[in-house]
Amino acid sequence: MKAVQMFAVKDLRVNEVEKPAPQDDEVLLKIMAVGVCGSDIPRINHKGPHVLPVIPGHEFAGEVIEVGKEVTGWEVSDRAAVAPLIPCNQCEWCEQGLYSLCEDYKYYGSRNDGAFAEYLAVKAENLLKLNKTTPFDWGATVDPAANAIHAFFRGDIGKEDTLTVFGMGAIGLFAIQYAKAIGITKIIAVDINTEKLETAKSCGADYLINSGNESVIEKIKEYTNGDGTTAVLEMSGAAIAQVQAVQAAAKMGRIVYLGINNGNLDIPNDAINKILRGQLSIIGSWNSFSNPFPGKEWTESVRLMEEGKLNPGKLITHRLGLDDVPEVFRKIDKEPFHFNKIMFYPHGE
């Protein structure tokens, strides 16, 4: 079969490799759509994965074409989205059902081969059934949608909240859609990119703030009678946004950090005072899993997509084939261009 293998940082090659055979607890999935995750970019272009060579790609969906002997509940021609984490099921965190914290996990597309390939053998317990009318490329976005929903669960964010979301990448845009779906009536989107803000508007944001040319905190105050929002999601990973997220919160507000900041964070004195005097909570959010595995984040994402309340179609900016994978990562590195979700179709669209 055809697959994209990574041999070193910035070294992706389209190769002919052996088609995998499913173990007894796995199915063989024909990969119909696989997306580029924000985390793939540093892994492929800068940091390198945990093992080499490896087939990257962990946001994917496909069709079951072979079923392992011990697998029940799955048949050939079923459609599935896939949760990429393979928890150890033995550490203290797995025992508590906090799978995002597992200390000895495997992962499709980084520690194990992933889905930049025509086929992948996947554990049946990682599958989520898609109905026949849900597009495969929607199924391939359940991962970022589940990451967004996990942040809402972490911050205990509900419809009575007002919300600011920093960073309109795929997870931020799903956060806007999910906020709308659960009935939040004041949703503020912040990004530096005008095109991404336009997408945020179509996803349900009530107010848009361009942090490149507007005063973020002044605008948020203007939109909230001077209070700030009761919940804030920081999904950009930019240090400046992590500080603004604190300044954007109302008294007793909850701020959820999800975006990865690879540098340091200097918190100015007025923001520190705000945390203390406003009794703010700063909460971390990591990945997307809960009990029972893979978690309500995943089943809710699939359900809301099937009900049309989450619309991944708004996020997909590029539709390409497997042969295009190396060039796309080279381009991201060398000639920055506007993209949101980049989707590959190993068997054509």
Ligand SMILES: [Zn+2]
């Ligand atoms: Zn991802």
Ligand SMILES: [Zn+2]
């Ligand atoms: Zn574990």
